[in-house]
Amino acid sequence: MYGYGTDKKDLQDRLRRIEGQIRGLQRMVDQDQYCIDILTQVNSATAALRAVGLRLLDDHVRHCVKDSIERGGGDEKVEELLAAVARFAGR
Amino acid sequence: MYGYGTDKKDLQDRLRRIEGQIRGLQRMVDQDQYCIDILTQVNSATAALRAVGLRLLDDHVRHCVKDSIERGGGDEKVEELLAAVARFAGR
Amino acid sequence: MYGYGTDKKDLQDRLRRIEGQIRGLQRMVDQDQYCIDILTQVNSATAALRAVGLRLLDDHVRHCVKDSIERGGGDEKVEELLAAVARFAGR
Amino acid sequence: MYGYGTDKKDLQDRLRRIEGQIRGLQRMVDQDQYCIDILTQVNSATAALRAVGLRLLDDHVRHCVKDSIERGGGDEKVEELLAAVARFAGR
Numbered sequence: 618m619y620g621y622g623t624d625k626k627d628l629q630d631r632l633r634r635i636e637g638q639i640r641g642l643q644r645m646v647d648q649d650q651y652c653i654d655i656l657t658q659v660n661s662a663t664a665a666l667r668a669v670g671l672r673l674l675d676d677h678v679r680h681c682v683k684d685s686i687e688r689g690g691g692d693e694k695v696e697e698l699l700a701a702v703a704r705f706a707g708r
Numbered sequence: 709m710y711g712y713g714t715d716k717k718d719l720q721d722r723l724r725r726i727e728g729q730i731r732g733l734q735r736m737v738d739q740d741q742y743c744i745d746i747l748t749q750v751n752s753a754t755a756a757l758r759a760v761g762l763r764l765l766d767d768h769v770r771h772c773v774k775d776s777i778e779r780g781g782g783d784e785k786v787e788e789l790l791a792a793v794a795r796f797a798g799r
Numbered sequence: 800m801y802g803y804g805t806d807k808k809d810l811q812d813r814l815r816r817i818e819g820q821i822r823g824l825q826r827m828v829d830q831d832q833y834c835i836d837i838l839t840q841v842n843s844a845t846a847a848l849r850a851v852g853l854r855l856l857d858d859h860v861r862h863c864v865k866d867s868i869e870r871g872g873g874d875e876k877v878e879e880l881l882a883a884v885a886r887f888a889g890r
Numbered sequence: 891m892y893g894y895g896t897d898k899k900d901l902q903d904r905l906r907r908i909e910g911q912i913r914g915l916q917r918m919v920d921q922d923q924y925c926i927d928i929l930t931q932v933n934s935a936t937a938a939l940r941a942v943g944l945r946l947l948d949d950h951v952r953h954c955v956k957d958s959i960e961r962g963g964g965d966e967k968v969e970e971l972l973a974a975v976a977r978f979a980g981r
Contacts (some may be wrong), residue, residue, distance in 0.1 A: 632734045639727045646719050652768040653792050659761040660795055663754055666740060669733075670750040671888065673832065675881050677743040682791075683877065686868040695865065698855050701744050704751055706888040762979065766972050773966065777959040779942040786956065790948050798943065810919050812910075818912045823903045824942075828898060834950040835974050841912055841943040842977055852932040860924040883926050886933055 622677060630668050638662040670705055677701075716768060724797050729753040761796055768792075806858060813851050820844040854888055859883075897949060904967050911935040943978055950974075 639662060645655045682698055685691035730753060736746045744754035773789055821844060827837045866878055867873035912935060918928045958964035969970055 618729070626739050629734060632730055636727060636730045636734070639723055639730055640880075643720060643723045643727070646716060646723065649716075649780075652764045652772065654767070656761055656796065657751055658790055659757055659764065663757045663761070663785045664748065665752055666754045666757065667888070670747055670883075671746045672825075672883060672887055673743045673750065677747070678877055678881060681743065683868055683873065684871075686865055691865065691868075695860055696871075697744055699860060701747055702856060702884055703853055705747065706849070722952075740963055758979070762972075762976055765975060769972060770966055774959055774964065777956055782956065782959075790944075790951060793975055793979075794944055794949060797940070797975075800928065802966045807909050814912055814916045814919065817902045818909060818916070821912055823904055825902060828905065833897075834954065835948045835970055838943055838946045838950070838978065839973055841939055841946065845939045845943070848932055848939065852929055852936070854960070855925045855929045855932065859929070862958075863925065871922060874929060879926055883929055 624662050624672070628669065628672065631665065631672075635662055635669070638665065639688065672681065674698075715763070719760065719763065722756065722763075726756050726760070727751055729756065765789075765792065765796065801888065806854065810854065813847065813854075815841065817844055817847050817851070820847065856880075856887065899944070901942065902947065904938065904945075908935055908938050908942070911938065946972075947974065947978065 638658065641660065642655060645658060659670055678698065682691060682694045685694040729749065733746060733749055733753065736749060769789065773785045775780060776785040820840065824840055824844065827840060833877060860880065864873060864876045867876040903948065911931065915928060915931055918931060951971065954968045955964060958967040
């Protein structure tokens with residue numbers, strides 16, 4: 618059972634909104650809207666995606682990592698988490 | 709006429725691929741896939757969106773900003789560009 | 800006792816190198832060097848600082864967070880960690 | 891003559907403050923302060939360095955790039971600027 622299970626609906630809602638933003642971007646390009654306005658919308662979709670990423674990290678630490686450590690293991694989970702944080706933080 | 713006009717097809721292709729990635733994410737959540745795998749996919753979609761942002765900035769500088777400066781103006785465009793770079797770079 | 804204790808020398812070495820980079824930047828500005836070259840050096844110092852941040856997060860998870868969870872607590876540490884990751888990742 | 895010339899004093903003041911923050915970090919590590927507090931200070935120094943980077947980009951566009959375009963050239967400057975923005979924005 619996965620950490621994000623309980624928040625599945627929230628994650629799906631966020632992803633659907635982001636899908637709508639991406640389709641909105643396609644319309645803006647199609648209508649030759651001003652590039653700075655499109656860029657603003659790109660930044661907004663990027664921020665929404667990063668919020669999904671943080672939410673996933675959050676669920677992961679609260680459930681998978683915590684459970685593994687409580688069961689006496691968790692070293693592998695801790696390694697995996699740190700690698701994921703490094704990639705997420707962009708280096 | 710807008711700076712990204714000539715690259716409209718490339719931009720649309722990128723946006724369609726990103727839309728596909730977002731729908732892929734919805735499937736991964738639906739199938740209870742492992743959070744770290746979903747996070748990897750989120751990072752990949754975020755990188756693709758940021759590449760679209762850079763492409764828009766690129767077109768904007770090469771066309772709108774350059775044209776305005778050549779026509780003897782451009783101060784407003786330069787301000788707008790710098791504000792957009794600051795937001796894009798995340799502060 | 801703190802998580803970064805064992806790596807104190809490594810952290811101090813990194814911070815001293817970054818201090819040297821910052822002083823190098825002051826010299827570059829003083830000598831009117833080319834802004835793009837200075838910016839390259841700024842990016843390099845920023846990357847070095849972020850590597851220190853990741854190292855601190857790493858030690859923190861491996862020691863403080865893991866210990867707290869093993870002692871049956873850890874919820875507060877998990878909250879604190881997630882807030883720190885969010886700030887570090889830039890939102 | 892360089893774009894940041896007029897703001898040299900402001901840049902030097904910022905860099906000196908950042909140098910002070912880095913030395914403060916060395917003291918915090920030396921005194922075994924709590925890793926999350928040190929990380930907060932790392933984030934603050936990183937933000938200050940990025941503000942210096944933005945300031946350099948700003949001066950560069952307002953002076954070097956604008957001047958080159960006005961003199962009928964500027965393509966090379968525009969390329970260089972876009973590469974710098976891409977590195978600064980972290981990809």
